[in-house]
Amino acid sequence: MANENPFKSILKTLEKPGCEFGKYYSLPAFNDPRIDRLPYSIKILLESAIRNCDEFQVKSKDVEKIIDWENTYPKLVEIPFKPARVFLQDFTGVPAVVDLACMRDAMSNLGGDSNKINPLVPVDLVIDHSVQVDVSRSENAVQANMELEFQRNKERFAFLKWGSNAFQNMLLVPPGSGIVHQVNLEYLGRVVFNTNGLLYPDSVVGTDSHATMIDGLGVAGWGVGGIEAEAAMLGQPMSMVLPGVVGFKLSGKLRDGVTATDLVLTVTQMLRKHGVVGKFVEFCSEGMSELSLADRATIANMSPEYGAMMGFFPVDHVTLQYLKLAGRSDGTVSMIESYLRANKMFVDYSEIERLYSSYIALNIGDVEPxxxxxxxxxxxxxxxxxxxxxxxxxxxxxxxxxxxxxxxxxxxxxxxxxxxxxxxxxxxxxxxxxxxxxxxxxxxxxxxxxxxxxxxxxxxxxxxxxxxxxxxxxxxxxxxxxxxxxxxxxxxxxxxxxxxxxxxxxxxxxxxxxxxxxxxxxxxxxxxxxxxxxxxxxxxxxxxxxxxxxxxxxxxxxxxxxxxxxxxxxxxxxxxxxxxxxx
CATH class of the missing domain: 3.30.499.10 (Aconitase, domain 3)
Structure with missing residues (x-):
């Protein structure tokens, strides 16, 4: 049986002119200097553990492990993590929807209410992995390839559409709308959730290795297997090793004629050589502010290729500008900034240096084609x-x-x-x-x-x-x-x-x-x-x-x-x- 959250005393109110944005678990309210120097990515794990602490699935000792990250990560300790949401693409999403449908069938056979079987966290399913370039170098290539996609996948698409209507807490993005990572970045990424008046950071696991693209938006996310994703959908915590975090210091800016891809391939080579398997990579220093959100997302997308769980860019003014460009309302962006600043999770480039398990540095101006x-x-x-x-x-x-x-x-x-x-x-x-x-x-x-x-x-x-x-x-x-x-x-x-x-x-x-x-x-x-x-x-x-x-x-x-x-x-x-x- 779940117990009352032992950290309810640090639940604070985030005010805005005339009213309030909502409640939030305040990290500064701990008055613990260890938290101040934690990498931003580890703070997201910490906030999740605090918010979900019930001394059953997530315990106070798990919170202490994360706070004491400097000493605990070298020991490869395990912690529970509950992501804020899950996303699926169509190839890996079908089995998950099938399993939910089977659960409903079993519930019905037992005489229960099958409508009670639903994901307990928001699930976003993007149909994007079915397109093949059968028709090329033709003015009607897009239409012809889309028609072939629907012909090949008619039965599967019909089933997924049923699932999106049958289950609560599940959003389906139809074929032809975009690649899942871009849809996640532009549309699905919340950065900060406001659920029934409770504010907390967005985090996500996805059944696609390049779920990491969302890390460019300051949303902690990575790819997992289908079983892990289904467990997260049903409210179960993920057991994970508390990772080391490589601090990647950036300086300078790209020279003329050098592209973001050149930068990405350079970063990938450097990180593979450094060794980042099973670790978070967190980008930092003033050079980060010279990168557009799109450039950050491109670097983050390549995390599986350089071996890291994440290539994380914490939220700063560039992130807020992108959110407005992508159609988020001024009120939403204001809420996001206010919450992250209040919880010391916003980058302003004038604060104390984070503590990292190791460092790597790159002058972006040295990158060549x-x-x-x-x-x-x-x-x-x-x-x-x-x-x-x-x-x-x-x-x-x-x-x-x-x-x-x-x-x-x-x-x-x-x-x-x-x-x-x-x-x-x-x-x-x-x-x-x-x-x-x-x-x-x-x-x-x-x-x-x-x-x-x-x-x-x-x-x-x-x-x-x-x-x-x-x-x-x-x-x-x-x-x-x-x-x-x-x-x-x-x-x-x-x-x-x-x-x-x-x-x-x-x-x-x-x-x-x-x-x-x-x-x-x-x-x-x-x-x-x-x-x-x-x-x-x-x-x-x-x-x-x-x-x-x-x-x-x-x-x-x-x-x-x-x-x-x-x-x-x-x-x-x-x-x-x-x-x-x-x-």
Whole structure:
């Protein structure tokens, strides 16, 4: 039996002119100096433990463990955590709704009221993981792919719609509304809840590894398995090891021509090297204020790739500006700021330094254009070194940075007909160029940058060759699958290409593990959306170089990416926009 909350004495009222916002559990009311220096992310765990303390599921000793974080986290102690809400995407959400339906059926068979079976915490279910790019490079591609999505998933979608109407406390976001992480960021994220007059921080667990994107909004969230999500939905606390927190100090700002993706790939490499598995990463210092909310969300989204549970950006003035931009009312934003300031959970950059388990630092101004690959997201390659790195990968023994292609085979060319047109394929030719929803298309700056690159390339008449499958799935669409199966099967059959050929894909997603995109694209590189466009243009036979077809090893600094309709060579610098134009 649950008991009365032993911390009810610190329940305070948050006032506003003329009335009150609501009640809240006040961390400053503890008068404990240990709390003042806790990382912001740990304070969210602390507030949850205090608010949910009943000496049954959550106990006073659990609260003390979190307060004494500096001494307890190295001992790998366990604590219970109750997230404020749960979100599901359609692939992993269906089993959860099925289980709830089965519970209702069992309740009915026992003679009880089946309508009592409902999630006890808010559940947001976004249908976004079913889109495949079957139709590409066509004006009706969006409509055609959406129609195929509904045809394939008619029964599943009907069941989910039933679930959204049948269960209380469950919101369903229909297909075609956007990728779950972007919907969560722009629409679903509360930052601060006000439930029946009780204020508390938003926190979330989701059945998708990239639930961490919401950390860019100052909402603590990470991905969990279906069983954990269902338990949280039904009000059960999650048992978790109290994590260490890596403080990531940021300074400076991005140089002209450097994108948020370049920053993300740099951060990912640094954190993988530092070692952050099972830990929180919390970004701090003045450089954080130079990053837009979209840039923060892009970094947070990549948490699974650098191995952390979270890449957390606590709430500051940039967060509040974004909330207003995303349509939150002035009253809501005022409540959020007032609560977080009252509970010492708002960043103003003039307070005492937080205590972290370890530190890492980056001057953002040192970041340079780069891509990652050919098989892992943290194998960053500066763009200026790409050519040398590619040839080294061909030579190296088979591994994360090697394909072991014999020297005598590296220049071999497969000649065939593609759609009735003569074509050639060799090691390193780009056959898929995908701007995908996964990470970067939720960031307006890199999307505008890719549009400007495409516009500048079209003006002199540059074109992407038919051999390359291109796709564009902005964050307001779904989590599209980089679907190259039939396309590459035709290339493989026509050219009689076997696995000796190292074809390439360039994509703006999170993951580039070998075989994830397609077995025939053995080299897969993560790049910013503008660079995806550039590689699509330079990836095949736009320009000959002493009889050699340009590939992913192009040197953008010295070699042209194409020839315009007037015969003039077009270089990378001719089509790359400045930050001022993007902004």
């Amino acid at each position: 780069c891509i990652s690959g050919p098989k892992r997201p943290h194998d960053r390659v500066p763009l200026r070194e790409m050519k040398a790195d590619w040839h080294a990968c061909l030579d190296n023994k088979v591994g994360f940075k090697g394909f072991a292609i014999p020297k005598e085979s590296q220049s071999k060319v497969a000649e065939f007909n593609f759609h009735g047109t003569p074509a050639q394929l060799r090691h390193g030719n780009v056959v898929i160029a995908a701007i995908t929803s996964c990470t970067n298309t939720s960031n307006p700056s890199v999307m505008l940058g890719s549009a400007l690159v495409a516009k500048k390339a079209c003006e002199p008449g540059l074109e992407v060759k038919p051999l390359i499958k291109t796709s564009l799935a902005p964050g307001f669409w779904g989590c599209n699958q980089i679907h190259g199966k039939e396309w590459l099967a035709e290339i493989s059959e026509s050219a009689r290409v076997s696995y000796y050929l190292v074809a390439a894909a360039v994509l703006s997603g999170n993951r580039n593990f070998e075989g994830r995109v397609h077995p025939l694209t053995r080299a897969n590189y993560l790049a910013s959306p503008p660079l995806v466009v550039a590689y699509a243009l330079a990836g095949t036979d736009n320009v000959s170089r002493e009889g050699t077809i340009l590939q992913v090893d192009i040197d953008f600094e010295t070699e042209p990416i194409g020839v315009g309709k007037d015969g003039k060579k077009i270089f990378f610098r001719d089509i790359w926009p400045s930050n001022d134009k993007v902004g």
